[in-house]
Amino acid sequence: MSLAFHKKSPRRKGVLASAGVLTPLLAIILAIGVFGRHDATATVTTDKPDYTPGSVVTISGDNSNGFGYQPGETVTVHVTHDENDWEAYCQPSPVVAADGSWSCQVTLSADPSVAVGSYTYTATRPDGTYETGHFTDGSIGTYDQCANDDGDGYSSGGKDGCDWINGNLNKNNSTYPEGTATVQRLAIFEYVPGSTHTVTFVYGTTKGGKHAYDFLTHWNWSEDWIAEADLCQQITGCATADSSENAHGIPPDPNVDDAVEFADAGLRQFVMRGGTITGVSTPAIASGSYAGDSETSITVSFTVGPSSGPMCSTKQNVTTCGVVLWFGAHVALGDDWEAFNGTTGAGSIAGSPYHVQLAAEDGASIGQRDNQMQASAVIGVEPAVVVIQKVCVGDGQATFDFDGTGTEVDPEFQLACGASTTFNVVPGIKTVTEATPLPTDWEFTSLVCQSQNSPNGNANTPTTVSGRTATIGADAGETVTCTFTNTLVEPPQASVSVSKTANTTFTRTCEWDITKTTDETDTTAEIADGAQATFNYNVTAISTGCTDSAWEVSGTITVVNDGTVPALINDVTDSIASAVVTCPGTPFPITIAVGGQLQCTYTAAMASGAAGSNVATAVVDDGDNPDLEFESEPAGFSFTTPTTTVNGTVTVTDTLGGNLGTCSVGNPPCPFAYPLSFPGVAGTCTDYPNTATIVETGDTASATVRVCVGLDLEVTKTATPSYNRTHDWSIDKSVDDTTVEIADGGTATFTYTVNVTYNGYLDSRIVVGGLITISNPNDWQAITLTSLVDAVDNGGTCVFVDNGPYVVQASGSINVGYRCTYATVPAGTGTNTATATWDAAAYHTPTGS
Missing domain, CATH: 2.60.40.1140 (Collagen-binding surface protein Cna, B-type domain)
Known part of the structure; x- marks a missing residue:
């Protein structure tokens, strides 16, 4: 009989009848009926297609198929077992919601002998119309064990090798001496690819204090004659799934001594095909104690392989896969237990206590799945x-x-x-x-x-x-x-010779100073506009001393095997405490063949530059005796010439003078002289900073000069002429008769004569006047005039209204009033000119007026 147990993963959802023909074991077949009339578009479902004993089943319905549930009506849901008289109703009965949906729950029996099987449920409306469906409490079937005939398999009677049976092993079909292991096999199909699961086994460990199956082990612990075809007998895809075979060690049972069980889990393993074992629990007593009857449990965790595996099949577009698990149950050897604690082995027990039960799948009981062996199959063997x-x-x-x-x-x-x-x-x-x-x-x-x-x-x-x-x-x-x-074997003593070199290195770092001056005592030059001021710069670089550092002694240490046997070198050291010795082939020990050598290098950082010497030591292994030490001759060393000089020669640059040159330690102070000319800016003073730098050290020295440039004063003026002219006139008046006598009411007429005569004119107050404005465009100096003259070219005499001295402040100006008078009004036009003069040399201006 095949050990193929069919089981769908509980993670798969319920399937409608409209999906077609389903796998018989786990199919959920739904139907809609009206007084016996069925419709293939039913929408009553369960939350899962398959359950374990004691599970809660959720049943739901709706109007997605137009069945006609009315809001507020009560639905009667009746669940019956298809193989026995178990039944249940949803309590309370569900009431249809406003959207036409409803759901309810029933709880399956926790007794596997009652619960396992297929179920039918019916949802009936008040008008008698109904829908039906089915689900299962999956049965894992059986698993089997190898009947081995006389101990090495069948070879006649239509049987070859193992006869895989679900019944008892007994003297008619098997021979298992104490110390051997019965072969157990479990095959489960209908798993979702990639899903994870557990199976739990419970095996009888003692009966009345006598040991039965004392531990689990590899399937070929004793039955190594079982062939590939025998292992996979009647299991589809098993033989071609050999590439997926994997093993997982069985943890030691804490209740079994290592001398009995063999503590190395690599010798005791579960083996699987079609999936991967991800864990095995530590065996633990499930019931009783070793003093009486006891059982031990162990759980195997695994992940189902991919859908492409040879143990997978596709039905109705749904792919499921199977796994196969093998292991051995060790028949307790009385001599082991007697030597350990004085107890006995399996051969001393009567009846059928040697059972290995498949107790649970995914933590849920699956009913009685028990492989047993009668005492008649056990042979007590004298060890x-x-x-x-x-x-x-x-x-x-x-x-x-x-x-x-x-x-x-x-x-x-x-x-x-x-x-x-x-x-x-x-x-x-x-x-x-x-x-x-x-x-x-x-x-x-x-x-x-x-x-x-x-x-x-x-x-x-x-x-x-x-x-x-x-x-x-x-x-x-x-x-x-x-x-x-x-x-x-007393080995000859090794002998080596040691030689060494000692080289020194150190760094000398030099410090520098730099100065910068100009030849001029006054760093400010005053020049006239258009001229240039020249300054002569002097830069001096001087070494202020050098400091030595980073003293190091280094070299090679050569160890030559000049003895007659290979030399095992345990260490090579140097007498300088800070020395770090590096040898090829480390870590120690290092073997030097006869006539060969080991050349090491060393470096030692020193605290000062003091001269000295050092010695190298090779430590040679002398077996059980203390190590031998071989020393080199002392190697002297001193620090004279630096291997690295920092800032021994430096470069001097200048921000305006450019690259001035180099200077080296040991030379006198290095002077660098150069002139620079600056035009300045007319009317103001301009600073010219200039920095010399030692490039390597960053030391600097600066000098700043100032150039002030003088501009001429600016003179402007106004001229306004004026004079008074007086005209002379005379007038004479006469009448023709001065007296006339008339009668009352008459008129008298007089004739008057008036004569006006122009006698000429007289000019006076003839003047030309205005302001002379003198402006100083220089913002850095005031200028005092040496003279101020105003003159006209048409005969007038000019005088100043404002008297000197005249001082024009920096960036300022003054106004001087003047007046030119004339005896007579000059004929035509004239020119009035004002002339200001100052000391051009004193005020560094281009001209003096």
Whole structure:
């Protein structure tokens, strides 16, 4: 029978009937009915297609198919088990919401024997119309174990190798001696690709204080004859899924001694195909105690492989995958437990206590899935005894490594001189090899094995010796003692010669100073507009001293093997405390062949430049004796000439003079002279800063000169002429008769004569007057006039209204009034000229008037 268990992931959603034909195990088939009439567009669903015992199932409906749920009406939901009489109603019954939807819940039985199976639910409206659907509480089926006939598989009767069965292993189908392991196999299909799951196994560990299955292990712990085809028998895709096979170590059971279980998890493993084992829990007692009846549980976590795997299939456009898991259940060996704590093994138990139960999937119970073995299949085997002894010849102690193979022989162990170890083993072939490399200075001498209590004088399964390997044929009841002898070889003492060099380096850093002056005592020059002022600069660079630093001694240390044996160098040092020695091939130790050499380098930072000497030492391993030390002759050193000089020669530059040149330590102060001319700016004073710099040190010296440029005064004037003219006139008046006598009422007439005569004119107050304005365009000096003259060219006499002295302040001006008088009004026009004069040399102006 195949170990193929079909199970869909609980993460898959419910599927409508309109989706087509579904996988029979987990399909949710829905229908809509009106008094027995069914519609394929039903929209009643469950929240999952499959559940575990004790799960809460949520059932929902709506009008997306136009079924006609009316808001406010009550829906009766009835759930029945298809294989037994279990049933349930949603309580309370759901009431349809305003949008036509409703939902309710029922809880499945927690008893797997009741819960597992398929279910039908019916949602009925008040008018009798209904919808139906189905879901499952998935059954994982069975898992099986290998019936091995007489212990090495079937070869007749239509069977080949393992006969995988769900029933009991018994004397009619199997032979499992104490110390072997029954082979368990679990296959589960219908998983969503990439989903994660767990399976939990519970196995009987003791019965009445007697040990049954004491630990889990690799499937081929004892049944290594099982072939590939046998492992995958009746499991689709298993054989071609071998590339996905992976193993995970089984953690040691804290209740089982390492001598019984073998603590190395690499020897005890779960093996899977179609998925990846991601974790295995530490075995823990699930019930009882070792003093009576007990069971131990263990959980395997895994991730299902990708959808492209050979154990995957696609149905109705849905791809699911399967996994296969193998492991072994170890039949407790009485000799192991008796030697450990005086208890017995599986052969002493009657009945069928040797069970391995598949207890849960994804944490939920899945019902009774139990592989059992009757006591008749267990053979109590008298163990064989293998004794390994270590004999050492010579005055020394060492620990030797050994490799072992075969059930219950440690794969790796150690023995010191004079020690031995004993293995109680299941009869069969075992090997023990003294591992290499051997401890230093020890060599293999001999290996001798002797047999006691052999059933047939060591003829049944002979023991042979080859070099450092004993192939031990351990028969039941036989004791085989193998003695490994090693001899200490006293090696010749190594000898080396040491030589060295000592070179010095140090840095000398020089300091500098710089000055800058001009030849002129006055750094301000006053010039007339259009001229230039010239200054002669002097720059001097001088070394103020040098400081030495970064003293270092370095060189090579050469170690020559001039002895007769290879020299094992444990260290190479130098007598200078700060020395750092670097050797090729480190870390130590380093081996130098005979005639070979090791050349190292060293550097040592020194606190001062004091002369001295140093010695190199090579430390040579002398086995168990104290190390040997070989010294070089002293190498002297002194610090005379610096290897690095900082600022020994410097470059001097100037912001206006450019590159002035270089100066070196040891030279006298280095002067640099150069002239510079500046035109200045007319009417004002201009500063010209100039900095000299030592490029390498950044030291600077500056000098600033000032150039003041004089401009002539500016003279402007106004001229306004005026005079008074007086005209002379005379007048005479007469009448023709001065007296006339008339009668009353008459008129008298007189004739008057008036004569006006122009007698000429007279001019007076003839004057030309105005203001003379004198402006100073220089903002840096006031100018005092030496004279101020005003004259006309048409006969007038001019005088100043304002008397001197006349001083024109910097950037200022003055106004001087003048008056020119005339005896008579001059004929035509005239020119009035004002002339100001000053000391041009004193005021550095182009002219003096």
